[in-house]
Amino acid sequence: MREIVIGGAQMGPIQKAEPRTAVVERMLALLEQAVAEKCDLVVFPELALTTFFPRWWMEDQAEIDAWFETEMPNAATQPLFDRARETGTAITFGYAEKTPEGRHFNTSILTDKQGAIIGKYRKVHLPGHSEYDTERAFQHLEKKYFEPGDLGFPVWRNLDAWMGMCICNDRRWPEVYREMGLQGVELITLGYNTPSVNSQLSDEGLEKRLYHSELSMTAGAYQNACWVVGVAKAGDEDGHPLMGGSIIVDPDGFVVARAQTEGDELIVHACDMDACNFGKTTIFDFARHRRIEHYSRITSQTGVVTPE
Ligand code: CDV
Numbered sequence: 001m002r003e004i005v006i007g008g009a010q011m012g013p014i015q016k017a018e019p020r021t022a023v024v025e026r027m028l029a030l031l032e033q034a035v036a037e038k039c040d041l042v043v044f045p046e047l048a049l050t051t052f053f054p055r056w057w058m059e060d061q062a063e064i065d066a067w068f069e070t071e072m073p074n075a076a077t078q079p080l081f082d083r084a085r086e087t088g089t090a091i092t093f094g095y096a097e098k099t100p101e102g103r104h105f106n107t108s109i110l111t112d113k114q115g116a117i118i119g120k121y122r123k124v125h126l127p128g129h130s131e132y133d134t135e136r137a138f139q140h141l142e143k144k145y146f147e148p149g150d151l152g153f154p155v156w157r158n159l160d161a162w163m164g165m166c167i168c169n170d171r172r173w174p175e176v177y178r179e180m181g182l183q184g185v186e187l188i189t190l191g192y193n194t195p196s197v198n199s200q201l202s203d204e205g206l207e208k209r210l211y212h213s214e215l216s217m218t219a220g221a222y223q224n225a226c227w228v229v230g231v232a233k234a235g236d237e238d239g240h241p242l243m244g245g246s247i248i249v250d251p252d253g254f255v256v257a258r259a260q261t262e263g264d265e266l267i268v269h270a271c272d273m274d275a276c277n278f279g280k281t282t283i284f285d286f287a288r289h290r291r292i293e294h295y296s297r298i299t300s301q302t303g304v305v306t307p308e
Contacts, residue, residue: 001272001274002160002161002272002273002274003270003271003272003273004040004041004159004160004161004187004270004271004273005037005038005039005040005041005268005269005270005271006039006040006041006042006043006187006227006229006248006268006269006270006271007030007033007034007037007039007041007042007043007266007267007268008043008229008230008231008246008247008248008257008259008266008267008268009027009030009031009034009042009043009044009045009231009264009266010045010231010232010233010234010244010246010259010261010263010264010265010266010267011023011026011027011030011044011045011048011231011232011233011234011264012026012233012234012235012261012262012263012264012265013051013233013234013235013236013237013242013262014049014050014051014052014233014237015051015237015238016051016053016056016237016238018050018051019076020049020050020076020077021076023048023049023050024049024076024077024079024080026264027044027048027080027093028079028080028083029264030042030044030264030266031080031083031084031087031089031091032083033266034089034266034268035087035089037266037268039089039268040089040090040113040159041089041090041091041092041159041189042084042089042090042091042092043091043092043093043189043191043229043231044091044092044093044094044191044231045093045094045191045192045193045231045232045233046094046106046108046123046167046168046190046191046192046193046233047094047095047096047106047191047193047233048093048094048095048191048233049069049076049077049093049095049096050067050095050096051237051238052193052233052237052240052242053067053096053145054128054139054140054141054142054144054145054146055138055139055140055141055195055237055240056139056141057132057139057141058145064145065098067096067145068096068097068098068104069095069096069097069098070098070100072095072097072109072117077095081111081115082115084111084115085113085114085115088113088114089113090110090111090112090113090158090159091110091111092108092109092110092111092119092165092189092191093108093109093191094106094107094108094167094191095107095108095109096145096146097122103147104145104146104147105122105123105146105147105149105150106122106123106126106142106146106149106167107120107121107122107123107149108120108121108123108165108167108189108190108191109121110156110158110163110165110189112158112159113159118156118158119154119156119158119163119165120151121149121151121153121154121164121165121166121167122148122149122150122151123142123146123148123149123166123167123168123169123170124148124149124152124153124166124170124176125148125169125170125172125173125176126142126143126146126148126169127140127142127143127168127169128140128141128142128143128144129141129143129144130143130144131144135200136199136200137197137199137200137202138195138199138240139199140195140199152179153166153176153179153180153183154183155180155183155184155185160273161186161187161273162183162184162185162186162187163185163186163187163188163189164180164183164185164187164188164189165188165189165190166180166188166190167190167191167192168190168191168192168193168194169192170190171190171192171213171216171217171220171228171230172212172216174219174220174223175298176220177220177221177223177224177226177228178223178224180224180226181223181224181225181226181284181286182286184280185224185226186226186227186273186276187226187227187228187229187271187273188220188221188224188226188227188228188229189228189229189231190217190228190229190230190231191230191231191232191233192213192230192231192232192233193232193233193242194209194213194232194242194243195209195240195241195242195243196209196241196242196243197209197241206243209243210243210245213230213243213245214245214247214255217230217247217249218249218253218254218255219253221249221250221251221252221253222251222252222253222279223284224284225251225276225277225278225279225280225284226251226276227248227249227250227251227271227273227275227276228247228248228249229247229248229249230245230246230247230249231246232244232245232246232259234246234259234261234262234263235262235263236262242262243262244259244261244262244265245258245259246258246259246265246267247259247267248267248269248271250271250275251275251276251278251279252275252279256269257269
């Protein structure tokens with residue numbers, strides 16, 4: 001048995017005015033809870049250090065850049081790295097990354113138990129739009145503030161398992177799980193900021209959005225025989241509600257832990273990485289059963305083309 005005790009550290013809302021130092025205090029409180037529950041790994045959400053700023057239209061580059069981190073760890077996050085190292089806890093969290101070349105990414109990092117960053121992922125599937133959209137109930141400007149990730153979907157050996165990451169909207173795309181599945185992934189972690197209502201469809205509310213989120217993650221887990229841990233930033237951020245619904249999914253696609261609130265809340269499960277072996281060697285033994293000669297459209301064509 002290769003057991004990893006995983007804490008999904010859902011975070012409640014972060015208001016625009018809340019400084020990173022205050023947010024890190026909240027993350028430290030969740031980390032302490034996780035340590036008390038003997039977690040080996042704690043998973044925090046997408047853009048964990050700030051409010052979900054892509055909902056705000058900004059034109060001044062200095063104002064935009066204020067939401068980004070130019071180094072990691074930095075002064076605000078160092079206490080989190082220090083405490084994770086002291087307690088021997090691996091962590092993963094998302095943040096807005098500005099590179100030394102001035103590139104902007106929606107990023108997440110993964111540490112080992114010694115607090116060293118061993119993995120970085122940059123969000124590939126950026127939802128939303130890049131221009132102000134008067135048709136929407138609220139803006140979702142990820143395509144304005146970030147460029148698509150350039151690192152693909154790597155996996156890393158950590159805590160004696162193969163781990164990979166994706167971020168929020170990525171979880172809705174089966175290609176994401178399969179890219180990592182083809183590298184033997186056993187645990188996929190992801191954070192999300194998902195509005196509780198659809199900005200383009202006012203009667204699509206919480207129930208349907210929670211269902212689609214869970215459907216995507218449970219399918220990805222089952223079809224790749226891996227654990228999936230999806231962690232929300234939830235609650236009302238300056239009048240904009242985000243859904244909760246953080247879950248831990250086993251390699252059979254069953255939800256084994258689920259958040260009950262829209263606030264700071266830790267969900268915990270002891271995840272046996274060897275539970276992936278059966279699916280990976282039977283129904284989803286890719287080497288035996290995949291028929292790649294029929295899959296060429298997946299990498300040669302982006303949109304729908306109906307036959308002539
Ligand atoms: N942060 C996100 O990527 N949110 C999207 C919303 C816009 C649908 C999501 O897929 O949850």
